[in-house]
Amino acid sequence: MRLRAALLATSLLAAAPFAAKATTITGPYVGIGGGYDLTQTQHMRDAEDKPGPQGDGGAHVRHGHGWTGFANVGWGFGNGLRAEVEGAYTWSAIKSVDTVKTKGHDRSYGGFVNVLYDIDLKRLFNIDVPVTPFVGVGAGYLWENASISGGGGKIAGTNGSFAYQGIVGAAYDIPGVSGLQMTTEYRMVGQVEDFAMGNIHAVGGDAARFDHRFNHQFIVGVRYAFNNAPPPPPPAPAVVPPAPTAARTYLVFFDWDGAALTGRSREIVAEAAQASTHVQTTRIEVNGYTDNTSAHPGPRGEKYNLGLSMRRADSVKAELIRDGVPANAIDIHGYGEAHPLVPTGPDTREPQNRRVEIILH
Incomplete structure (x- = not known):
């Protein structure tokens, strides 16, 4: 239900009418954004848990509501392509470990290098609508920090690993402010956690190793393109003097x-x-x-x-x-x-x- 509601909210934002058509970025830009995070259920094992059919498979870590934020700086090449460097932060509540109600959270922080493409609907498909969709991918590194308490025990610690993301969004010009745009995005962020490594421990116990972590994020943001000057006004129609009236x-x-x-x-x-x-x-x-x-x-x-x-x-x-x-x-x-x-x-x-x-x- 939470995933469907978040998808609906993002779709409504993307469909909202705006007065001006978003433009393709040329030159440097900066952006910030934030929104809702939904982290999928993870698997957690300690040293005694064995994977596979003979093992108990470890515990299920179920997440609650969360939020995310980012800031980036990038460059638009004028043909739709953009490249950017981004810092990101995500926080998510942890509701339970298997059937044990817990208090706590996990969070991730780090950076990505993203490559994106702005889809000019007017130029490519002759569709004149006030929106420029974009898609992108990113790769980087995230540290996951966990703090979980419940059932008489506590798990805490930090572990870092390779991360990646896919991005789908849309941009809208803010009328009257050249270069300023509003963005809405969906991001799927994946973080690789290898069971053979990890520095998240039960207090007084063995390391607690988490498997692959997936985050679904629904984000609203703004960005500003420095070189995105407004197009020059169309030339004034030539004034043809009326022909002199014949005598x-x-x-x-x-x-x-x-x-x-x-x-x-x-x-x-x-x-x-x-x-x-x-x-x-x-x-x-x-x-x-x-x-x-x-x-x-x-x-x-x-x-x-x-x-x-x-x-x-x-x-x-x-x-x-x-x-x-x-x-x-x-x-x-x-x-x-x-x-x-x-x-x-x-x-x-x-x-x-x-x-x-x-x-x-």
Whole structure:
């Protein structure tokens, strides 16, 4: 029951939602953690106990609740792999030796060298979840210290041996603090105790030798990666200036040698005036033109046409003002025979060249 409850608690922690996705560590980091320890039942023998079918097999040492803690320092290689050195401590109550109720504990302390791998779910499987699982293994050395009393006797002492561990866990970024992560882990720690050795003794008696020791640990921790700077913000989208609005042009045509507006001409001027109020207009340009004929032929003809083109522009300007366009928004020009709309030979009456252009800028 205790093992199932601890596994459930660790699973719930791993499933809890977090706001940001954990990141792969690059560079140095440190970590601490602690949690629940469940030590499996051990076998204990003294010098008179014989292993095997002919022996009594020794006594069963049953453990109660315990706790564990660790601190580590490591290095992330940026590709998911990490290596770390760790100091660990575990304490566990001892409830009984066979049927004899006891008081006491055993504890272990020492160090490991661990190699771990962070699983980037987004990169490897395109799974975008706020968690980075990791797995690892470690090897090291632990000293086991036992202190057991009950049934009129006492066992105490310390023995050291090779130890190993397997690690399964997950890491979550802590929002707002770059490099700081929360971790949840399950660890299975094994410690080799050889029956041929040991320095744990019954008081006044022979050595009490313990067999292989297994610890199941459920841990919550934090770690800090020093070089885990937040990713740079995405580049701001390029601001593309809006394309300039094309100028709108209206054409007003005139009779030969005339500057008066016709009915159709007034309609076109009214359209231009109305358009200037519906689009963003900064300037209205009114340009007058003539064809290359003149009521005053000879040298005076070109000068006369220049004046005629200005009178035509003035007529259009006056009509625009009557249609509600401010006078200071209108610029007028007279170009005479220059810039014909339709190229012609000399002295040609061309109706399309007798015009005023209204240009909305």
